[in-house]
Amino acid sequence: MELSGKIFKVNPLQTGxxxxxxxxxxxxVIEINSGKYPKKVCVSMWGDLVTNNNFIVGNDISVEFDIxxxxxxxxxxxxxxxxxxxxxxxxxxxxxxDSSANNYQxxxxxPKVEDAPATQIDDDLPF
Numbered sequence: 001m002e003l004s005g006k007i008f009k010v011n012p013l014q015t016g017x018x019x020x021x022x023x024x025x026x027x028x029v030i031e032i033n034s035g036k037y038p039k040k041v042c043v044s045m046w047g048d049l050v051t052n053n054n055f056i057v058g059n060d061i062s063v064e065f066d067i068x069x070x071x072x073x074x075x076x077x078x079x080x081x082x083x084x085x086x087x088x089x090x091x092x093x094x095x096x097x098d099s100s101a102n103n104y105q106x107x108x109x110x111p112k113v114e115d116a117p118a119t120q121i122d123d124d125l126p127f
Contacts, residue, residue: 003065029042045085
């Protein structure tokens with residue numbers, strides 16, 4: 001899924017140590033202008049998305065994400081986890097003409113399924 005809007009709030013960086021090593025988590029609240037009443041969505045970003053980006057309130061942002069819910073003590077909790085930042089248009093112009101000055105990860109849109117060639121790979125995997 002994809003979500004586009006303005007950064008409304010940047011929560012403090014969270015770090016910790018897990019069994020697989022250190023981790024970083026950043027939560028960003030994105031405001032979506034959807035008609036009369038704007039909506040706000042809190043999106044979690046992990047690892048390299050946190051390291052490679054500088055989130056500034058007021059900037060436009062577009063993220064691709066997954067939604068997952070889990071149960072704990074008969075209550076359900078939902079996480080919106082970003083896995084790619086597609087594009088960002090800074091609301092303040094930069095004096096630097098170097099395109100590497102943009103701290104956000106840029107990527108091309110994923111190809112559509114119908115664009116992929118229909119080839120059959122002959123292997124012995126059961127799936």
